[in-house]
Amino acid sequence: MSKEAGIFWIGGPAAAGKTTVSRLLARKHGFLWYSVDAHAFTHEQRAAAAGLHVMGTGPGDFDRRPMILEDIHALPVDASVVVEGAFVTPAMAGVAENAVWLMPSRDEQLARLERRHPGGVHKDYVWGWNLVQRQLEGTNATVIVVDGQTVEQTLKAVEQTFGATLESCPAACTTEERQVLLRISNRQLAEQATERLRLGLTQQNWVFDCECAQANCSEVVELAVEEIPTLLAQAPPSIVSPAHSNLT
Incomplete structure (x- = not known):
């Protein structure tokens, strides 16, 4: 397919x-x-x-x-x-x-x-x-x-x-594959936040998907723009809801 x-x-x-x-x-x-x-x-x-x-x-x-x-x-x-x-x-x-x-x-x-x-x-x-x-x-x-x-x-x-x-349809099966996909979308959100900040259009806090990668996870993580680069510099899962920190 x-x-x-x-x-x-x-x-x-x-x-x-x-x-x-x-x-x-x-x-x-x-x-x-x-x-x-x-x-x-x-x-x-x-x-x-x-x-x-x-x-x-x-x-x-x-x-x-x-x-x-x-x-x-x-x-x-x-x-x-x-x-x-x-x-x-x-x-x-x-x-x-x-x-x-x-x-x-x-x-x-x-x-x-x-x-x-x-x-x-x-x-x-x-x-x-x-x-x-x-x-x-x-x-x-x-x-x-x-x-x-x-x-x-x-x-x-x-x-x-x-x-x-x-x-x-094809889907990510392992935790690692799911985390890769979550990181791709989170990184794109970060790029959007950075660009909007540069243009003076952004809010200070952005909502990212929890990278615990559990299929039933609906948690999001609110981050200030200043926090994002440090977390994205780490391998996933570095953006994790406190409720799911024990799953990583």
Whole structure:
């Protein structure tokens, strides 16, 4: 089976739950969590080097799919990948059974955003809902309406959508292989944090996946930007929740 056949795509607007659900799905099944949003800066740089984009002009409308596939083909572990993010479109992912979009209603999105950002909701988040909705119109894309759902309920709905394919695709089997995948995604988050700090856009604390690599682990580790380089300089598992430190 090719690596491209082992790709699961999850799209949706802000506050749909796609990042949380994708991270949990990947950890549960031994897949890599690949955040398109976390790769945004590196994708822009690569597109600019290819003459497809001008740095500093926003996220751009270049095709990210070739770069995503290039990253996946270069993985050191033969495992499937959960690709997620607001940039995931039907044109990028296709509308087969390995692609799904999580959609809150406008009211649900606003309520979630207000809980997430009590100081005020950025208008771009709401604009993004309209953009995703337009992209889905007229397609046969699978959409899960997430209104009123818990994270666990949405995760179950996504697993039901992907069906038996989840169990037949390649996955990391050993603790060491799982830790490699967790470190890849954690390192990309660290690069995103560093770049946003450089641009004056970042928050001080970032949430990373626990590298204990247990399939049932849903723990995250909150780190200050200053802590990240030291921990990433060590072999995994150096980013571990205190609740799971006895497992490493």
